[in-house]
Amino acid sequence: MNTGTNMHDPWEPFFNEVEGDVKSLLREHGVEGTSLETPPPGMGDLALPCFQMAKKLRKSPQAIAVELGEKLGGKNYAVEVKGPYINFSYKREELLRNTLSALEMMGEDYGRLGRIGKRVIVEHTSANPNGPFHVGRARNPIIGDSLVRILRYAGWDVEAQYWVNDMGKQVMTLVWGVKNLSEEDLPPPERDKVDHIYVRYYQEASRRLEEEDVEERINHMLKEYEQALEDGDLKRHINHPKDKPTRAEEVKEIVEKVLGGMDSSLKRLGVVVDRYVYESQVVVDGTLREVISRLRESERSREEGGAYYLDFSDKPIHGKSKRFFFTRSDGSALYTTRDLAYHLWKLSRCDRAINILGEDHKLQSYYLREALKELGVEKLPEVVFYSFVSLPEGKMSTRKGRVVYLDDLMDEAVRKAKEEVEKRRKDLSEKEMDEIAHIVGIGALRYNIIKVQPEKKITFRWEDALNFDGFSAPFIQYSHARACSILRKAGEAPTPTVKFVERYQEEAELELVKSISLLPHAVYEAAKSARPHIIAQRAYEIARSFNEFYRDSPVLHAPGEIREARLALVLSVRWALSSALNMLGIVAPERM
């Protein structure tokens, strides 16, 4: 269990020592393959079950546990044999010492691990720029952004990328709509925001797509646009008035406008994108052309009516999906082909690539992966798939008008948070209450998404989405604010230091230290396995143990040395909680 985080992780000395000792002892006895596990609470911190060795050593597991247990013991751990189990406990003084030392060293950065010196690119959101975000896909930016933040804490150099689809029919449909429809053709926008204003053009244009000539016109525009891009001539006018912007310029302008509206929603959510990469880029810079010619040379490559595909009949996929078409019969590229070009570009710029995708992209992602292998790429992207958020009445659908927009959800969350603040804090100014309402409302929203595993489907219910109690962001934020309040009243708090090792004797204090001590390891795990909900859990546990400590151990009214040590502990809680919340993109308020 080498976490590679050395002095940042208080648990490492314990894990390393126990693991090392157990391994060599088992080797002496010629029994391998038994591994340490986490025992139930109250039974220590690591456990070694002895059932497996029973057959080989021809003794009862209980006898083996006793025998082996006697030979174990170390600087960091104590051993206790319980039936067929050997339990290892991290010695309190060592746990305290190592935790306090990490806190002392890291300060408010507690939870951050050492720099790895490697680069990871996280691609998330990448929603089509044709209208506002709806809740169905809201998991994407939340999972992606949290992962970005966690990876940064874990020591990676991270870049968050948004792959913008500025090609293809959906975009051209929007462009056609903007050019050909007028305000009278459209219902009033649901809100005064660019993406909401423009989505109406897209929706109406999509409806008219049923009409033959509209479809033809859009296809024509698309071809013209693609041709200009492929020729690398964005200034070229083809069948297009000379005194107007070119098609390419038009597309760019409209896409950027809509994207601007979408981006403001992301900003409000606290999501930060470092770089927008446009699909058209891979066409203009020639990467796409190169990918196509390399794919055509592949042994899997087949041709049918001028269209090219890779043949995956030998792979465990069936029916039509055995064939991955990468060009149309007119030679133009398809979406996944452009994605492939993007991935070549991306993978050459990082040590690790993570994509956040909706589960509907699984097959496409499989093609991408296999095609990359076909091109001789060894470093493949890791993919986090998430299931959709649906409504109790069914799947969200823009066309059927059965959607909850992210903007509305954020409004509602903030509104409800405002109500709650007003109930409790009559002393605050309107401005302060609004700030807190925003922090709490948005925090609750993000937390409710991130706390569950991405592959679970979510049915959207307002009462769940706006839950502010228990396992929720406000609970954690509240604990943080409580800690801040104590520190504020104390005026000054001593920095946690190993000198306080002896001063934490009460159960609630020890539990709290232990809870805090587990944060760095949680960061390591969450970053390694790309599972942000691990941090959500840890944050909750820390807040919970702090609330228990709060009940049992008075801080401000405690006598001299104890007060000092407890204040240092409260400061540690503040650091740990604000780090954890920060990793989830949730603001840690000083008061609420």
Next chain:
RNA sequence: GGACUCGUAGCCUAGCCUGGACAGGGCACCAGCCUUCUAAGCUGGGGAUCCGGGGUUCGAAUCCCCGCGAGUCCGCCA
């Protein structure tokens, strides 16, 4: 029809990859706690055929097989 994912108390969820000691939480419900640092809190309580059936194993929520239910995909769309 095939492939992938999910199925844990009234509801939501952790644990599943790497099988082990009584399946952790939360919401809702019931009973308590504001003369002490913010009650968005704390304490206690009831509530679980871990979807069903087989198998592997000393041991299965966890691994394998067969079902059932839900979601997603199976386009020269994105």
